[in-house]
Amino acid sequence: MYLEAEWDPRDPTGEMDFVAGLRAQYGLPSVAIAQAWLDRDDCAAVLEAHAQYSFIRGVRHKPRPGQMDDARWRAGYARLTSLGLHFELQAPWRELDAAARLARDFADTTLVLNHAGLPLPGELDGWQAAMAGLASCENIAVKISGLGNLETRAQHRVIQAGLELFGTRRAMFASNYPVDSLRASYDAIYDLFSEATLGLSQAERRDLFHDNAVRIYRME
Secondary structure: OEEOOOOOOOOHHHHHHHHHHHHHHHOOOOOEEEEOOOOOOOHHHHHHHHHOOOOEEEEEOOOOOOHHHOHHHHHHHOOOHHHOOEEEEOOOHHHHHHHHHHHHHOOOOOEEEHHHHOOOOOOHHHHHHHHHHHHOOOOEEEEEOOOOOOOHHHHHHHHHHHHHHHOOOOEEEOOOOOHHHHOOOHHHHHHHHHHHOOOOOHHHHHHHHHHHHHHHOOOO
């Protein structure tokens, strides 16, 4: 799965044209998340252009503090479900209360939280409380990734809290590669996930490492 890489914001469809070329040449990536700015004048046209590609499953951009409560931004968000798109959210954990309001107000739109809500060293109690509020929304799933700024014990706490709050059907493990190559090897990242889930059943681990992503990103 390819996630938008902050391609030139003046050309959000150009990145997906590039991905389409990769798919034509190599057969990968299977699916993609595109960039779209939900409060821009061109929002409707961009979303409709993305929806024309059979491999695009959703959109992402990183909302500013307070933006998820903005009426203009929400008007863009309201367009997603009818076009077969979901939203990928990357936001600091202090913004997760706003994300919960958004998810409740648009219960038919799937929201996937990136990087486990961006927990920070020394702030895990506040992060966990915010995540608990978010987990009450059944239309939200969490990707557990991007933990390289935490020490090992904190990484395990984040993984366990994420699984306890969201369960093994609304959580996924992700590499965040190539960005996280600055922190750890691909093998080391997945060794961490494997070690943290040794006590789970084979079916639960299969959900976290594979099946949930196939279902949520509609890769069947």
